[in-house]
Structure formats: structure tokens, C-alpha cells
Amino acid sequence: MGNHSPISIDWKQSKLVNRKQPTMHLNCEENHNPSKTLSRGLWVGLTGGIGSGKSTVTKLLAQYGATIADADLIARAIVSRPTVLTDIAQIFGTDVVIKTATGKPTLNRAKLASIVFNDPQQLAKLNALTHPRIAQTALEILKTVEPGKVGVYDAAILLDYGRPTCLDIIVVVTAPTEVRIKRLVETRGMELKDAKARIANQITDQQRAQHADYIIDNSSDLTALTASVQQLWHAIQQHPKLQDHSQMEPSDG
Numbered sequence: 001m002g003n004h005s006p007i008s009i010d011w012k013q014s015k016l017v018n019r020k021q022p023t024m025h026l027n028c029e030e031n032h033n034p035s036k037t038l039s040r041g042l043w044v045g046l047t048g049g050i051g052s053g054k055s056t057v058t059k060l061l062a063q064y065g066a067t068i069a070d071a072d073l074i075a076r077a078i079v080s081r082p083t084v085l086t087d088i089a090q091i092f093g094t095d096v097v098i099k100t101a102t103g104k105p106t107l108n109r110a111k112l113a114s115i116v117f118n119d120p121q122q123l124a125k126l127n128a129l130t131h132p133r134i135a136q137t138a139l140e141i142l143k144t145v146e147p148g149k150v151g152v153y154d155a156a157i158l159l160d161y162g163r164p165t166c167l168d169i170i171v172v173v174t175a176p177t178e179v180r181i182k183r184l185v186e187t188r189g190m191e192l193k194d195a196k197a198r199i200a201n202q203i204t205d206q207q208r209a210q211h212a213d214y215i216i217d218n219s220s221d222l223t224a225l226t227a228s229v230q231q232l233w234h235a236i237q238q239h240p241k242l243q244d245h246s247q248m249e250p251s252d253g
């Protein structure tokens with residue numbers, strides 16, 4: 001795990017901001033009012049490409065007592081809303097919405113994935129529909145975190161359109177592309193071409209690292225990852241917002 005000083009970005013030069021996209025950003029008014037940011041918990045953004053190990057890290061951080069806002073889970077809830085399903089059917093065709101055995105409309109996720117991850121314009125349309133809603137829900141969850149406690153926003157594409165202003169710390173989980181693909185194919189049963197298509201629609205580890213306060217190298221095994229997360233947790237405790245507060249160690253099991 002490396003500890004990186006914040007890097008100043010020349011936004012005018014950055015390719016990231018030139019990618020006009022709806023925002024996953026948690027842009028907070030209270031950031032302009034320092035007394036308000038002190039009266040909330042410590043907000044950590046956790047990101048990394050698909051298959052890098054974010055969910056695994058998130059589970060470990062939850063054991064230390066962090067509150068988790070998981071963008072994938074939030075997105076699942078959003079696309080199950082009837083109004084959003086109606087919008088999705090209108091944009092991508094009625095065959096992306098199917099009926100369950102009980103007759104309830106539901107998203108054909110594989111069908112929609114095959115459309116959006118093979119056509120950036122279609123992906124942009126899905127992002128426009130989902131991302132502002134994901135950001136809103138994530139913010140609501142983070143706002144429940146008490147002062148002295150840690151909230152983690154886990155999102156694969158957290159940094160793809162620039163660094164969110166709201167977050168106190170950015171953690172990037174990395175692993176070589178071939179390792180990520182192997183894990184996705186072998187442990188998650190993803191097809192090789194689908195894993196590659198998703199990676200092609202995300203920024204690179206190098207681009208993510210530009211915004212990172214901490215980098216977790218997850219190229220080794222789960223024992224090494226667990227040790228890195230322990231180090232990360234202790235490093236996070238040094239943040240000024242937490243210095244006056246004690247944090248619970250993870251419970252056994």
C-alpha cells in the first residue's frame with residue numbers, strides 16, 4: 001500500500017473533465033463551510049476497476065465499523081424502480097425489461113450490459129439515467145455517519161469523470177488487468193469478452209492513481225489484502241477528523 005500526497009490536477013488539461021458525462025460526483029455545499037464538514041463523519045471514496053477487489057476491501061472495512069454506500073447495490077435498487085424501468089425500456093427497447101415468474105417487470109441485466117458496454121453512446125444514456133440518482137442515495141447514506149466514524153463510498157467509476165469534491169480520502173484498489181480478468185472469469189463466471197468490454201469502458205489504474213491518497217495493491221492473495229486493509233484502517237485513523245475519536249477493532253469472525 002502506498003501513501004500518496006494529494007496531487008494537484010490541471011483540470012483544463014485533464015481528459016477526464018473533457019468527457020461530458022452526468023455526474024457520479026458527491027458535490028457538497030458544506031465543503032464551502034468548513035464548520036459543517038467538521039460536524040460530519042469521515043467520508044472515504046473507495047474505487048478501482050472491475051475485479052480489482054473493492055467489494056472484498058469494503059467487507060473488511062465494514063468489519064472495522066465503517067458504514068458502506070455500495071454504488072452497485074444502490075444502482076440495483078434504482079433500476080428496480082418502476083419509473084426507471086419504464087425509462088430504460090423506452091431508451092433501450094422493451095426486450096431489456098422482462099417479467100419474473102410472478103409477472104413483475106425486471107431488468108434483463110445481461111441484455112442491457114451487452115448493449116451499453118459495446119457502445120459508449122448507449123452507456124452515456126444509461127449513466128445519465130442512473131448516476132445522479134446513485135450519487136444522491138450515496139450522499140444520503142454518508143450523511144448518516146456520525147462525527148468520529150467512517151463512511152465508505154464504494155464505486156468502480158468514482159473518478160472516471162474527475163474527483164468528487166465531497167470525499168475526505170480517496171483509496172484506489174489496483175491489480176494488473178490480466179489478474180482482474182482471470183478473477184472475473186474464474187471466480188465470477190464472467191465471459192472473457194465481457195470482462196474486457198467493461199475494462200475498456202473504465203479509466204486505467206494510472207489515471208485513478210492521480211487522485212489517490214492511498215493505493216492498495218491487490219495483486220497478491222487474500223491474506224496480503226487483509227493485511228493491507230488493516231494498515232489502511234490504521235492510517236485512516238490518523239485523519240484530523242478522527243483524532244479525537246476512538247474506533248472499534250473488528251469483531252472475531
Ligand SMILES: CC(C)(COP(=O)(O)OP(=O)(O)OC[C@H]1O[C@@H](n2cnc3c(N)ncnc32)[C@H](O)[C@@H]1O)[C@@H](O)C(=O)NCCC(=O)NCCS
Binds near residue numbers: 072157201202
Ligand atoms: C449495466 C448493468 C445492468 C449490468 O449489470 P451486471 O449485473 O452485469 O453488473 P453489475 O451492476 O454487478 O456491475 C459490475 C461492475 O460493472 C462495472 N460497471 C457497471 N456499470 C458501469 C458503468 N456505467 N460504467 C463502467 N463500468 C460499469 C463496475 O465495475 C461494476 O462494479 C449495471 O451495471 C448497471 O445498471 N449499470 C449502470 C449503473 C452504474 O453505473 N453502476 C456502477 C456504479 S460504480
Ligand SMILES: Nc1ncnc2c1ncn2[C@@H]1O[C@H](COP(=O)(O)OP(=O)(O)OP(=O)(O)O)[C@@H](O)[C@H]1O
Binds near residue numbers: 052219220225
Ligand atoms: N487477492 C485476491 N486473491 C484472489 N481472489 C481475489 C482477491 N481479491 C479479490 N478476489 C476475488 O476476485 C473477484 C473480484 O473481487 P471483488 O468482487 O472484490 O472486485 P470488485 O472490484 O468489487 O469488482 P466490481 O467492480 O465488479 O464490483 C471476487 O470473486 C473476489 O473474491
